[in-house]
Amino acid sequence: MKLRLQNFFIVFLSLSLLACGGESSNTIEPDNNASAEPNDPIEQDDPFAQLNLPDTPFNYANIELPEHLTSNAFGAQFMFQRPASDLDNTPAHNPITDAGATLGRVLFFDKKLSANGSVACASCHLPAHGFSDPKVLSEGFDGGLTRRHSMGLVNARFYFTGKFFWDERAAALEDQVLMPFQDPVEMGLVLAELEEIVSNQAYYPPLFEQAFGDSDVSSERISFALAQFVRSLVSTTSRYDVARAQVSSPTADFPAFTAQENLGKDLFFLPRVLENGERANCAGCHVSEAFVGPVPNDGVGSTIATNNGLDAISNDDLGVAETTGLQRDTGKFKVPSLRNIAIRPPYMHDGRFATLDEVIDHYSTNIQNHPQLAGPLRTDSGEPVQFAFSEEEKAALVAFLNTLTDDEMLTDEKYNDPFIE
Known part of the structure; x- marks a missing residue:
């Protein structure tokens, strides 16, 4: 590596030499009378010999957020949405x-x-x-x-x-x-x-x-x-971000999306009319275009964890209740961002679902009536919401969720292993 910190070399060479010989299994203990084994750490004059870092640091502090992460473009039909930057x-x-x-x-x-x-x-x-x-x-x-x-x-x-x-x-x-x-x-x-x-x-x-x-x-x-x-x-460079930059609203059709992807996007964002006439949507629990967990109603900073009806009762894992000691938090878990969701199975806190199809099936027909079930997943009559997606709609939702994968970000050198093998 080209060392940008030459002026620190003399001082830190001496520090690295003094550090050798400690009891930790991670310290370097040179033996001048023995030849090093292939996997033994080798003391280096260059303190950065194990690292591949750029002469000028990568940009982490001033990553430009696209407008859809800094402004609220959702319509009045959404119960709550804030731009990601506010969160x-x-x-x-x-x-x-x-x-x-x-x-x-x-x-x-x-x-x-x-x-x-x-x-x-x-x-x-x-x-x-x-x-x-x-x-x-x-x-x-x-x-x-x-x-x-x-x-x-x-x-x-x-x-x-x-x-x-x-x-x-x-x-x-x-x-x-x-x-x-x-x-x-x-x-x-x-x-x-x-x-x-x-x-x-x-x-x-x-x-x-x-x-x-x-x-x-x-x-x-x-x-x-x-x-x-x-x-x-x-994440700012997924297919969703690129297509979103071409329109003024997340609920408009994206010209760069297929018809199937646009259908999946509509199913995700727009309120769905259920058989009983009530309305629900996926975006109620994955808010903003960062697709993160919901914001508390008091807007102060209480828990934003959610019970999404995985089980009718909580067994060994009480979720947030283990932290707060409150019965109302039983079976609640943090809601992760959906960015890159398609490439990170399995899903849920216990990894019970191996595919996105299984996740969508859960919300389609299998939400359980847990006492702490999230409000957006419960009807006015107190029963669990069942989204009842058709097979075409399930496939469309998967296609849309695939657009949230940010390959450019995930393969960016600045986010990957700097150690030289």
Whole structure:
């Protein structure tokens, strides 16, 4: 890599040498009297020898949002819609910077930051899979399985309350990003160990210097950098975005869409008249053109999790109620963005549905009458809504959801692994 930080070289070479010889399995312990095994870490004079980073950082801080993410173009028939930009959960004390998100990218893909150096954040949030996991449950550092399916991270910035995990136990993204490191199944560290491992890698001191003004490593700074990187994962270049730019309203026919895709779009956005004369639509729970979870009625920041009628009763997994202790939150789970939904099966918090067809079948005929079923999915008479889609309509919905895949964003170098194998 062409090193842009030559002026830090002398200082941080000495730091990297002092870091060697620690007890962590992730530190480099040179042995001048023995030949290195093929997989042994090799001490480098260049602290960035393991990384492929550009001389000038990628643009993370000033990603241009298209007009349909910054303005509300929905008509009065929609009960609630705000532009995605109004839902931004970025805190004033941790704005996205190019240097901070660059550091976050390295932390996100670094497998050294686990108890045995085998998994990274990206191991359960794969870019090629929409920053989710193709497995129903993700595998931790020692082969154990997570309790729930890995949620996609794209458009995390637009979750209105800023709460994270399926049960919303993290009050902010800055809290969430540290929890997997400390989970005994996922990465198996405590924060002091995380800080030590980070400090012992030659490439981190100059990255921290660039992001924060000095090379001090702390769990708070790690959380800030990771949160900046995750918030930079914004989808703006899907087929939906390209076609949307040609019209003034999301409910107008898109000239660049097929008739089937436009039908699916109408089925998603426009209120559907049910057999009993009542109306419901998919966009009631996937609001704005970021396609994220609903906004609370009080507009203040209470839970926006939803019970979508997967089961008539809650069994082992009580969802958000495990966090809040409130019966009214039983069986509620966070609603993820639908961006890249077609490439990140399986679906739901427990990964029970293997295909989008199965998901649509659920909403078509199988919504269960759970006591906490979301209001938009319950009729005035108290019964669960059943959308009763025809086979043609089901196929159209799948075709539309496919247009939300953002291949350009997911394959962008700035969102992918910077480590040189």
